Amino acid sequence: MLLYQEIRQYLFALIAEHPELKKLPSERELLEKFNSTRITVREALTRLEAEGIIYRQNRKGWFICPPRLKWDPVKKVNFYQLAQEQHFTPLTQLVSFETTAASEVINDAFELGPPGEFHRISRVRSLDERPVMVEEIYCLASQFDDLQHKPLEGSITTIFEQDYGVNVTHERSSLIVTAIPDDKAELLNVNKGALCLKIIRQRFNQLDKLIDYNLEYWVHSTIEIEVDSK
Amino acid sequence: MLLYQEIRQYLFALIAEHPELKKLPSERELLEKFNSTRITVREALTRLEAEGIIYRQNRKGWFICPPRLKWDPVKKVNFYQLAQEQHFTPLTQLVSFETTAASEVINDAFELGPPGEFHRISRVRSLDERPVMVEEIYCLASQFDDLQHKPLEGSITTIFEQDYGVNVTHERSSLIVTAIPDDKAELLNVNKGALCLKIIRQRFNQLDKLIDYNLEYWVHSTIEIEVDSK
DNA sequence: CAGTGGTCTAGACCACGAT
DNA sequence: TCGTGGTCTAGACCACTGG
Numbered sequence: 001m002l003l004y005q006e007i008r009q010y011l012f013a014l015i016a017e018h019p020e021l022k023k024l025p026s027e028r029e030l031l032e033k034f035n036s037t038r039i040t041v042r043e044a045l046t047r048l049e050a051e052g053i054i055y056r057q058n059r060k061g062w063f064i065c066p067p068r069l070k071w072d073p074v075k076k077v078n079f080y081q082l083a084q085e086q087h088f089t090p091l092t093q094l095v096s097f098e099t100t101a102a103s104e105v106i107n108d109a110f111e112l113g114p115p116g117e118f119h120r121i122s123r124v125r126s127l128d129e130r131p132v133m134v135e136e137i138y139c140l141a142s143q144f145d146d147l148q149h150k151p152l153e154g155s156i157t158t159i160f161e162q163d164y165g166v167n168v169t170h171e172r173s174s175l176i177v178t179a180i181p182d183d184k185a186e187l188l189n190v191n192k193g194a195l196c197l198k199i200i201r202q203r204f205n206q207l208d209k210l211i212d213y214n215l216e217y218w219v220h221s222t223i224e225i226e227v228d229s230k
Numbered sequence: 231m232l233l234y235q236e237i238r239q240y241l242f243a244l245i246a247e248h249p250e251l252k253k254l255p256s257e258r259e260l261l262e263k264f265n266s267t268r269i270t271v272r273e274a275l276t277r278l279e280a281e282g283i284i285y286r287q288n289r290k291g292w293f294i295c296p297p298r299l300k301w302d303p304v305k306k307v308n309f310y311q312l313a314q315e316q317h318f319t320p321l322t323q324l325v326s327f328e329t330t331a332a333s334e335v336i337n338d339a340f341e342l343g344p345p346g347e348f349h350r351i352s353r354v355r356s357l358d359e360r361p362v363m364v365e366e367i368y369c370l371a372s373q374f375d376d377l378q379h380k381p382l383e384g385s386i387t388t389i390f391e392q393d394y395g396v397n398v399t400h401e402r403s404s405l406i407v408t409a410i411p412d413d414k415a416e417l418l419n420v421n422k423g424a425l426c427l428k429i430i431r432q433r434f435n436q437l438d439k440l441i442d443y444n445l446e447y448w449v450h451s452t453i454e455i456e457v458d459s460k
Numbered sequence: 461c462a463g464t465g466g467t468c469t470a471g472a473c474c475a476c477g478a479t
Numbered sequence: 480t481c482g483t484g485g486t487c488t489a490g491a492c493c494a495c496t497g498g
Contacts, residue, residue: 004467039470059477
């Protein structure tokens with residue numbers, strides 16, 4: 001068996017046998033144990049990372065992943081409720097609020113002719129103090145005047161409904177596996193190039209008019225999608 | 231800027247500017263161009279791989295990813311139809327057929343008491359000659375007698391319906407990002423530890439009885455999930 | 461056969477974290 | 480201050496691919 005596979009096996013068993021374990025031995029401890037080098041040890045570690053079994057924190061070490069949040073994109077459940085049902089402690093933090101022009105892709109999604117002005121809300125969501133998702137929400141500045149003074153760490157849907165009388169009736173989500181953009185990686189406290197599930201959610205009103213355009217980047221090991229269909 | 235980031239940028243631009251390009255320069259060409267080493271060049275390449283922009287074929291080189299297949303897990307569309315609508319040439323190949331006991335997880339999913347006997351169908355699906363997904367289908371041997379003599383490279387659903395009068399009425403899918411198991415990596419002609427979207431599909435009849443249990447491993451860069459919800 | 465990526469050695473210096 | 484992972488050098492041998 002390949003050396004990095006042996007190291008992987010060893011760590012896999014270590015994790016299985018010690019459910020209380022939070023942190024792995026350091027890379028240098030491992031290379032001594034296996035008479036190897038950092039390259040090889042890191043090969044084993046990055047495989048386990050790709051599998052969603054461990055994750056790293058910049059210069060702090062390698063840690064074992066807690067269970068994934070299960071989420072059904074078809075059902076409308078808010079993040080707080082979902083997290084609490086699954087015994088996580090949720091937290092949403094506002095990163096930034098701007099009112100500005102948006103990229104062509106987003107402008108086009110709103111089917112505007114000339115470039116429009118948008119609110120851009122950036123937030124980070126955490127479970128048990130671990131950042132798991134960063135999102136960017138775009139909506140029309142003209143439609144949601146004074147949005148910056150609303151409680152933006154709570155449910156945006158609720159603000160749309162209660163403060164603006166705007167109801168989301170249906171949405172379209174697109175999911176791909178990719179790498180987290182560098183600027184978002186920092187917010188999530190993960191290394192650059194880390195894997196994510198990128199979700200683009202477009203939410204519409206009953207007239208099929210786009211209400212908001214939402215970019216979500218989930219740390220890949222923190223989420224599991226569950227969908228029912230008939 | 232970090233050296234591997236520069237190399238990544240260079241390759242990213244190279245790909246953007248040459249839409250007809252299929253294959254990247256070799257690792258050794260790149261390290262000479264950047265006066266660097268293979269470790270660093272490979273860092274850049276694996277980042278692009280994680281992003282789903284390039285993929286490798288064992289000892290053949292690094293290649294540029296074609297567009298992703300878009301799939302809606304809620305709608306029931308078969309693979310052939312889906313692929314053709316999106317201008318791919320689909321192919322399904324039977325890898326193996328066995329009748330055997332299954333793992334505890336699968337046995338439990340069928341809500342059997344004592345371990346049951348299962349058919350286990352393994353298939354590989356390709357788009358334009360590139361393997362994109364490997365699947366294992368489990369169903370009860372007692373329910374689908376003589377299944378091995380049916381055309382197993384076509385639609386299993388159709389066989390269930392037409393040959394056995396068994397209709398699937400609803401299903402439950404679970405999706406996670408993980409690494410492809412080594413035995414499946416070989417079938418997909420990707421390197422060990424490559425990323426995948428793992429989909430577990432459980433399909434039921436109108437009485438909520440499980441008909442089949444389906445494990446799908448999609449090469450992560452080949453698929454995009456699209457879901458509508460109301 | 462030459463060229464490719466897969467695996468591996470044996471180091472190095474750095475920025476940042478915990479203390 | 481010391482330990483951590485992040486980045487990088489300069490090689491090596493191997494298995495497999497392609498011509």
